[in-house]
Amino acid sequence: GPMLFYSLFKTLVGKEVVVELKNDLAVRGQLHSVDQYLNVKLNNIHVVDEERYPHMLSVKNCFIRGSVVRYIILPATEIDTEVLQEATRREARGQNEQTGSIAT
């Protein structure tokens, strides 16, 4: 549902992630916070390919609007994919019940 990824990102606060935007800019930083819109705030940022993108040279922390994110690259060791799959299945079941589809 709408809160699944919000909950997932909350477990990743403090971890290092790379956020790639829809304008190809990519920012690496420590995940400081996330909200229901999946807006994220990163601390201690380093822009990937700083030579091409010197536009944030003096920026240490930044807020990124969720609507402009293309990817959030996560550390593989921090995600339990089985737990994630199970949570996804639960959400899907919950949604099916709400829309009244017949379980097979």
Place this chain on the structure above:
Amino acid sequence: LFSPVMSDSLESMMDCVVSVVTNDGRNIVGVLKGFDQTVNVIMDDSHMRVYSKATGVEKISLGLYIVRGDNIAVIGEVDEELDARIDFAEVKADPLKAIVQHVF
């Protein structure tokens, strides 16, 4: 306008110099004076930084500026000390690309 429900990420930037990247690839630097849940922002004493591969960064004075939230990609907290040390006449880069969003 000044009491957002979301995380305090922008709250911590109030009255600080911020660097805003807009969806059309522009960069506006100013003092954050206000914001709301849709990330509309008000910036004072602002200027636009125009990047070019050929010449250095050009600064255009804007004064008090309101930027609509749906046109904002990134809000960066500027480290003023760092920013003051940069020789913008020597910073040469293409302007940021526009955010590409598909409407379904």
